Amino acid sequence: MDELHRYLKSLGIPIMQPKIDSASPEPPHPAPFPNSQSIHHPFGTVYVINENTSSPKTNPLKIPGEIIKWSGFKHQDENFSISDFLFVDVETSGEYGGAGVICFLVGIGKVSDQEIHLSQYLILHPEDELAQLIELEKIFLSAKGFLTYNGKSFDLPLLDSRFQYHQIPLPTREGLHIDLLLLSRKIWKNHSPNRALRTMEATVLGIERSVEDVPGWLIPSLFRDFLLTKDASFLNPVLYHNKMDVLSMVHLYFHIADLFTNPLERSKENAEIHFCLASFYQSIGEIDRAIEAFETCLPYLPEASQRIALSENLASLYKHQKRYQNAIEKWQEAASLGSLSAHLELAKYYEHLQKDLNTARRWVEAASKLLEDNKKMDRFTRTKWQTELQYRLDRLNKKSFPRQNERK
DSSP: OHHHHHHHHHTTOOOOOOOOOOSOOOOOOOOOSTTEEEEEETTEEEEEEEEEEEOSSOOOOBOOHHHHHHHTOSOTTSOOBGGGEEEEEEEOSSSSOOTTOOOOEEEEEEEOSSEEEEEEEEOSSGGGHHHHHHHHHHHHHTOSEEEESSTTTTHHHHHHHHHHHTTOOOTTSSSEEEEHHHHHHHHSTTSSSOOOHHHHIIIIIOOOOOTTOOOGGGHHHHHHHHHHHOOGGGGHHHHHHHHHHHHHHHHHHHHHHHHHHSOOOSOTTTHHHHHHHHHHHHHTTOHHHHHHHHHHHGGGOOSHHHHHHHHHHHHHHHHHTTOHHHHHHHHHHHHHTTOHHHHHHHHHHHHHTSOOHHHHHHHHHHHHHHHHHOOSSOHHHHHHHHHHHHHHHHHHHHHHOHHHHHHO
């Protein structure tokens, strides 16, 4: 090093000598938020804000098997307790993620028998990110899985990118990940205008946020305002928003779990939920429960489109169980309401199983007449159906008049 200094000095390049500050190091800043503690690392400071609140009600801690099966987890026989899982929600310095965007606030909820424990891991400067990730790594590695809302597309991939940036092995890769947004889309398919968490709070849980809350798209701007001014009041609505997101996820999870463990009563008000649950059971292969749920809502769906969908779904399930008489009844119901698919299924049934080509042809011809009378169908869909029905009719004609086809 001395030789390098001498060489640089010979070139006329001044060498700056480091200043040694004899003053004592600045004491750590006090935690700027109520119920918070500061954790100091050589890499920075992270503030942890803790709060306990009562659980929604006395709920079984075991995660319903239907949710485990839907998630696609390999070991579906394993019993999971929600107390071993973490509810995770992040607030970021950029609205859409991407390079350089950090999770300056990570909210984590953990459920026990009687209460919800909320911890918010906050950093006040991007340089403190590594300290935050070290703390998050500890708690993530202790969990068996995670529950998020849109976390498969946003929260966890963004956290993973930050762990990778700092060359920390990903602590979120192991265990089960349940994205409550995807689950809500399955169960409340047509229940509300969208599946945003605040919408689900209002329409499903009956929760209204206070005026302290801010929309999620505003949060990156508030964080930038804080960095410029050092005014912690800019972060108060962000902390409230994050807290409500985590608590709402907990309440939403228990509401969903309750649907599986305590079925809703049969009523007109619950008919749409029964229908969506039936579709959910059908998607995970629970055929008997799907049939039961579809039959439950049958008397309460007045609209033709709903009854067509219900009859077609029930017919498909009966067909799967080889209960063909039940399937025929439902196909005929759907056909009477104008379902082309039901006409086609009936034609296939009579052609392949009953070997009744005349009846099969009558169903194809009836479908063709129905298609001709439908003036509202778009051209692409019409052409697709015309091709399918003509193929079916040609097939039946070849079977009915084989010798004529040979002479041709």
